[in-house]
Amino acid sequence: MAAAPTAGASPHDIAVVGWAQTPMVRRTDKSETQLLLDVITDALTPLGLTRADVDFTCLGSCDYITGQAFSFVSNLDAIGAWPPKRDSHVEMDGAWALYEAWLRLHEGDIEIAVVTGSGRSSTGDPSLIYPMEMDPYFLAPLGADPLTFAALQARAVIAAGIADERSMAEVAVRSRGTGDVDALLAEDFLRPPLRRHDVPPITDGAAAMVLATGDRARQLVERPAYVTGFDHRTECHNPSYRALDDSPSTRIAAEAAGLGDAPVEVAELQAAFTHEELLLRRVLGLGDGVSVNPSGGALRANPIMATGLCRIGYAADHIFGGGNRALAHATSGPCLQQNLVCILEGRS
Amino acid sequence: MTRFVESTITFPYKRSLGPVVGAFMTALTERRILGIRCDDRVIVPPLEWDPATGRELPHEFVEVGPAATVESWTWVPAPTEQHPLDRPFAFAFVRLDGASTPLLHAVDAGTPDAMAEGMRVAPRWRGTRVGRIDDIACFVPGETPTTEGEDTGASEEPVTRMDYLASITYRNPVPAAADRAAAASRDRRLLGLRCPVCNEVYAGGKGYCPIDSVELGPECEVDLPHTGTITNFAVVTPVQYPGQTETEPFARVFVLLDGTDVIIPYATVFELPADQVRVGLRVDAVWASPAEEVDDAGGMGGSWGSLLGWIPNGEPDVEDPDLVNRIF
Numbered sequence: 001m002a003a004a005p006t007a008g009a010s011p012h013d014i015a016v017v018g019w020a021q022t023p024m025v026r027r028t029d030k031s032e033t034q035l036l037l038d039v040i041t042d043a044l045t046p047l048g049l050t051r052a053d054v055d056f057t058c059l060g061s062c063d064y065i066t067g068q069a070f071s072f073v074s075n076l077d078a079i080g081a082w083p084p085k086r087d088s089h090v091e092m093d094g095a096w097a098l099y100e101a102w103l104r105l106h107e108g109d110i111e112i113a114v115v116t117g118s119g120r121s122s123t124g125d126p127s128l129i130y131p132m133e134m135d136p137y138f139l140a141p142l143g144a145d146p147l148t149f150a151a152l153q154a155r156a157v158i159a160a161g162i163a164d165e166r167s168m169a170e171v172a173v174r175s176r177g178t179g180d181v182d183a184l185l186a187e188d189f190l191r192p193p194l195r196r197h198d199v200p201p202i203t204d205g206a207a208a209m210v211l212a213t214g215d216r217a218r219q220l221v222e223r224p225a226y227v228t229g230f231d232h233r234t235e236c237h238n239p240s241y242r243a244l245d246d247s248p249s250t251r252i253a254a255e256a257a258g259l260g261d262a263p264v265e266v267a268e269l270q271a272a273f274t275h276e277e278l279l280l281r282r283v284l285g286l287g288d289g290v291s292v293n294p295s296g297g298a299l300r301a302n303p304i305m306a307t308g309l310c311r312i313g314y315a316a317d318h319i320f321g322g323g324n325r326a327l328a329h330a331t332s333g334p335c336l337q338q339n340l341v342c343i344l345e346g347r348s
Numbered sequence: 349m350t351r352f353v354e355s356t357i358t359f360p361y362k363r364s365l366g367p368v369v370g371a372f373m374t375a376l377t378e379r380r381i382l383g384i385r386c387d388d389r390v391i392v393p394p395l396e397w398d399p400a401t402g403r404e405l406p407h408e409f410v411e412v413g414p415a416a417t418v419e420s421w422t423w424v425p426a427p428t429e430q431h432p433l434d435r436p437f438a439f440a441f442v443r444l445d446g447a448s449t450p451l452l453h454a455v456d457a458g459t460p461d462a463m464a465e466g467m468r469v470a471p472r473w474r475g476t477r478v479g480r481i482d483d484i485a486c487f488v489p490g491e492t493p494t495t496e497g498e499d500t501g502a503s504e505e506p507v508t509r510m511d512y513l514a515s516i517t518y519r520n521p522v523p524a525a526a527d528r529a530a531a532a533s534r535d536r537r538l539l540g541l542r543c544p545v546c547n548e549v550y551a552g553g554k555g556y557c558p559i560d561s562v563e564l565g566p567e568c569e570v571d572l573p574h575t576g577t578i579t580n581f582a583v584v585t586p587v588q589y590p591g592q593t594e595t596e597p598f599a600r601v602f603v604l605l606d607g608t609d610v611i612i613p614y615a616t617v618f619e620l621p622a623d624q625v626r627v628g629l630r631v632d633a634v635w636a637s638p639a640e641e642v643d644d645a646g647g648m649g650g651s652w653g654s655l656l657g658w659i660p661n662g663e664p665d666v667e668d669p670d671l672v673n674r675i676f
Contacts, residue, residue, distance in 0.1 A: 033556070034563075037561055066518075076558070077558035078561060082558065124519070125517075136512060137481065138451075138481050139452060141481050142431070142482065143430025144439070145430075156420060191423065240392075241400075
């Protein structure tokens with residue numbers, strides 16, 4: 001396998017220079033294209049850029065969620081694709097769209113890229129849609145749904161001593177900034193060992209992010225958030241074959257992204273379920289000194305296909321605000337199947 | 349108030365199973381459960397490759413079970429239509445005797461209090477088995493397999509394919525511009541929206557300009573002519589997939605409206621055999637009668653409401669070699 005470019009190998013610094021997100025709501029009246037029209041404008045305008053300045057776009061979305069084949073074709077209407085643009089699409093969270101844009105910018109011939117993640121989860125019933133994306137022979141015919149997989153992983157994480165019901169409730173209270181741990185633990189199980197507070201909300205929303213290279217990044221903003229490490233790894237698709245109390249793909253991605261090279265102040269983790277945050281903290285070796293999910297994370301807003309990109313956005317906000325080093329994590333698939341780690345750094 | 353429309357999409361998949369999953373499914377019809385040897389382990393359900401390394405595995409099958417041990421479980425208090433049981437049940441990782449990996453399946457235990465790690469379960473087989481994972485209706489507490497109703501026996505042929513019907517119901521908002529276009533069509537008006545920036549006009553309720561990325565509101569509305577010229581077309585020979593209602597070849601045409609740059613795409617043409625459709629043909633709009641039910645939900649091609657399609661108007665063809673290029 002050809003090695004992906006590593007930061008430092010390229011003569012071009014690549015940085016996040018801005019991002020925007022739509023209001024995160026339970027159900028929006030807007031189509032996905034309308035969400036993107038708004039959010040791309042909101043990301044570009046503060047930088048003094050227009051769509052004409054954008055050299056490359058990559059959109060992350062999912063036809064299964066939208067309920068329309070080739071829904072990304074309609075979404076192209078939001079990028080101002082005339083005259084024709086360099087464009088790509090990933091059927092993944094916008095965090096992976098960002099990865100593709102980062103690779104593309106390494107070629108060095110263009111300066112500005114826009115990536116998006118967008119989804120309207122309210123369009124369908126997630127408990128009925130996601131089983132269809134599982135293993136088609138052994139899992140989909142059983143209607144194996146995301147809550148079931150999360151509950152089974154939570155049990156494994158608890159059995160390994162990495163979490164317990166109380167520490168999970170504490171994650172929920174801290175993330176949402178509301179609730180009382182004892183009161184939450186008195187609630188009935190939704191899917192044992194998970195209670196309502198352990199699971200994410202259903203959210204409609206989109207995010208857009210602007211990347212720029214080298215001098216252009218420094219011209220656009222005072223303190224670009226440089227991408228100094230970026231990697232993603234995947235595990236076997238069927239949780240039957242995995243150790244659910246571990247996340248080796250996260251560990252390998254973090255090592256490859258250089259997490260261990262210097263401390264991070266902030267970690268934004270795409271943990272849709274409370275136990276996932278506790279497992280990821282353990283796997284990434286994040287100590288008490290690291291502020292985890294100051295944004296409230298996916299437990300506060302979970303716009304599928306944008307949740308991961310928002311993590312990178314919040315990590316970039318930390319750098320824009322004067323921070324030195326932040327980690328962003330995104331995930332995809334049942335029980336943290338595929339994991340992406342992005343390291344952002346500021347420079348004095 | 350935004351209007352939402354509900355639509356259901358079904359995908360009747362027929363999946364090839366291959367030599368390993370096929371052997372597993374065939375064995376299910378015989379009320380046997382197979383794993384595959386992977387070094388010193390037995391992987392259940394079996395894969396064609398080692399999940400850790402991707403190495404292809406020799407087809408060395410090992411019969412496992414029939415009883416199993418619950419390794420982990422959760423309780424489903426309100427099953428969905430996709431779940432194997434219509435009453436509360438457990439989803440569990442059950443490790444079949446002799447297996448190295450757990451299989452996800454349902455356990456019919458009555459109440460969550462009856463579930464525990466380490467409990468012993470056995471399959472309850474369906475009487476009629478077709479070679480699907482749900483030939484095992486579920487697992488039940490105990491050591492002894494059971495069969496529901498009359499046993500109709502094993503498959504006579506190896507199972508090579510599996511049916512899987514995916515069906516999803518969606519609830520989507522109808523954009524305001526699409527609603528206005530559909531409403532105007534009931535008055536036999538063909539509404540366009542003119543972009544104030546580039547002056548391009550869009551029909552079909554497209555409420556934004558894809559060039560300038562600006563929203564187009566009611567102030568941008570213009571009335572479009574009801575006469576045009578076919579610029580291009582395709583004749584579709586229907587394949588009889590489920591849901592296809594057409595049986596004979598039919599045409600889909602692109603119509604350039606007179607005096608405009610507006611193309612109506614993928615339109616129906618009436619009273620013209622498919623083999624006589626041609627570029628340059630002059631056509632008039634065909635409207636639904638007021639009493640006729642029309643699909644006003646719109647779709648990717650646009651929201652056309654009562655504009656049903658186009659019909660030859662008898663005018664001489666337009667001779668223009670560039671016409672064929674106009675599909676946008």
